[in-house]
Amino acid sequence: MRGLLFLLSALAVIGTGYWAYHENYRTQDELDRVDALRRDIGEARERLAILRAEWAYLNRPDRLKELADMNYSRLGLMPLRPDQFGSVRDVIRPVPEIPLEVSEPIDVISTGATQP
Numbered sequence: 001m002r003g004l005l006f007l008l009s010a011l012a013v014i015g016t017g018y019w020a021y022h023e024n025y026r027t028q029d030e031l032d033r034v035d036a037l038r039r040d041i042g043e044a045r046e047r048l049a050i051l052r053a054e055w056a057y058l059n060r061p062d063r064l065k066e067l068a069d070m071n072y073s074r075l076g077l078m079p080l081r082p083d084q085f086g087s088v089r090d091v092i093r094p095v096p097e098i099p100l101e102v103s104e105p106i107d108v109i110s111t112g113a114t115q116p
Helices: 002-058 061-070
Strands: none
Protein backbone atom coordinates (compact mmCIF):
# COMPACT_ATOMS: atom_id res chain seq x y z
CA MET A 1 0.00 0.00 0.00
CA ARG A 2 2.88 2.31 0.80
CA GLY A 3 4.44 1.67 -2.58
CA LEU A 4 1.22 2.67 -4.33
CA LEU A 5 1.08 5.88 -2.25
CA PHE A 6 4.69 6.71 -3.15
CA LEU A 7 4.02 5.98 -6.83
CA LEU A 8 0.92 8.21 -6.85
CA SER A 9 2.81 10.96 -5.01
CA ALA A 10 5.68 10.77 -7.51
CA LEU A 11 3.22 10.90 -10.44
CA ALA A 12 1.50 13.92 -8.83
CA VAL A 13 4.86 15.71 -8.44
CA ILE A 14 5.83 14.91 -12.04
CA GLY A 15 2.39 16.03 -13.30
CA THR A 16 2.56 19.25 -11.29
CA GLY A 17 6.08 19.90 -12.55
CA TYR A 18 4.99 19.39 -16.15
CA TRP A 19 2.00 21.68 -15.63
CA ALA A 20 4.20 24.40 -14.05
CA TYR A 21 6.74 24.07 -16.88
CA HIS A 22 3.97 24.32 -19.50
CA GLU A 23 2.34 27.34 -17.78
CA ASN A 24 5.71 29.09 -17.52
CA TYR A 25 6.27 28.85 -21.26
CA ARG A 26 2.69 29.93 -22.01
CA THR A 27 3.19 32.95 -19.74
CA GLN A 28 6.45 33.85 -21.46
CA ASP A 29 4.75 33.61 -24.87
CA GLU A 30 1.92 35.89 -23.71
CA LEU A 31 4.39 38.41 -22.26
CA ASP A 32 6.23 38.46 -25.60
CA ARG A 33 2.88 39.03 -27.33
CA VAL A 34 2.06 41.90 -24.95
CA ASP A 35 5.45 43.49 -25.65
CA ALA A 36 4.85 43.22 -29.39
CA LEU A 37 1.39 44.79 -29.03
CA ARG A 38 2.80 47.65 -26.93
CA ARG A 39 5.47 48.23 -29.56
CA ASP A 40 2.80 48.27 -32.29
CA ILE A 41 0.68 50.71 -30.29
CA GLY A 42 3.68 53.00 -29.81
CA GLU A 43 4.44 52.95 -33.53
CA ALA A 44 0.77 53.64 -34.35
CA ARG A 45 0.76 56.61 -31.95
CA GLU A 46 3.88 57.99 -33.60
CA ARG A 47 2.30 57.64 -37.05
CA LEU A 48 -0.87 59.28 -35.77
CA ALA A 49 1.09 62.22 -34.34
CA ILE A 50 2.87 62.66 -37.69
CA LEU A 51 -0.43 62.51 -39.59
CA ARG A 52 -2.00 65.07 -37.25
CA ALA A 53 0.96 67.40 -37.74
CA GLU A 54 0.73 67.00 -41.52
CA TRP A 55 -3.02 67.65 -41.42
CA ALA A 56 -2.50 70.80 -39.36
CA TYR A 57 0.22 71.94 -41.77
CA LEU A 58 -1.97 71.35 -44.81
CA ASN A 59 -4.96 73.12 -43.25
CA ARG A 60 -3.20 76.38 -42.45
CA PRO A 61 -5.60 79.26 -43.17
CA ASP A 62 -3.07 81.14 -45.30
CA ARG A 63 -2.42 78.05 -47.45
CA LEU A 64 -6.14 77.36 -47.88
CA LYS A 65 -6.77 80.99 -48.83
CA GLU A 66 -3.96 80.85 -51.36
CA LEU A 67 -5.39 77.63 -52.87
CA ALA A 68 -8.86 79.14 -53.02
CA ASP A 69 -7.49 82.24 -54.75
CA MET A 70 -5.52 80.16 -57.28
CA ASN A 71 -8.56 78.01 -58.13
CA TYR A 72 -11.17 80.77 -57.97
CA SER A 73 -12.01 80.78 -61.66
CA ARG A 74 -12.00 76.99 -62.04
CA LEU A 75 -14.05 76.18 -58.93
CA GLY A 76 -16.21 79.29 -58.80
CA LEU A 77 -15.54 79.79 -55.11
CA MET A 78 -16.87 82.88 -53.40
CA PRO A 79 -15.02 84.60 -50.58
CA LEU A 80 -16.38 83.97 -47.11
CA ARG A 81 -18.21 86.76 -45.32
CA PRO A 82 -19.38 86.88 -41.70
CA ASP A 83 -23.01 87.29 -42.74
CA GLN A 84 -22.93 83.87 -44.45
CA PHE A 85 -22.87 82.12 -41.09
CA GLY A 86 -25.92 81.50 -38.92
CA SER A 87 -26.31 81.44 -35.18
CA VAL A 88 -27.21 78.62 -32.84
CA ARG A 89 -30.73 80.03 -32.47
CA ASP A 90 -31.32 79.33 -36.19
CA VAL A 91 -30.82 75.58 -35.78
CA ILE A 92 -34.10 73.67 -35.91
CA ARG A 93 -34.31 71.04 -33.22
CA PRO A 94 -36.38 67.93 -33.96
CA VAL A 95 -39.50 67.36 -31.90
CA PRO A 96 -39.65 63.92 -30.26
CA GLU A 97 -42.03 61.67 -32.19
CA ILE A 98 -43.54 59.98 -29.13
CA PRO A 99 -44.39 62.28 -26.23
CA LEU A 100 -43.53 60.90 -22.83
CA GLU A 101 -46.60 60.00 -20.80
CA VAL A 102 -46.68 60.24 -17.03
CA SER A 103 -48.46 57.18 -15.72
CA GLU A 104 -48.18 57.83 -11.98
CA PRO A 105 -47.72 61.52 -11.13
CA ILE A 106 -46.12 62.40 -7.79
CA ASP A 107 -46.83 65.65 -5.92
CA VAL A 108 -43.66 67.33 -4.71
CA ILE A 109 -43.79 70.19 -2.24
CA SER A 110 -40.78 72.15 -1.10
CA THR A 111 -40.92 74.22 2.06
CA GLY A 112 -37.52 75.75 1.45
CA ALA A 113 -36.16 74.55 4.78
CA THR A 114 -33.34 72.06 4.87
CA GLN A 115 -33.03 69.44 7.56
CA PRO A 116 -29.64 68.69 9.16
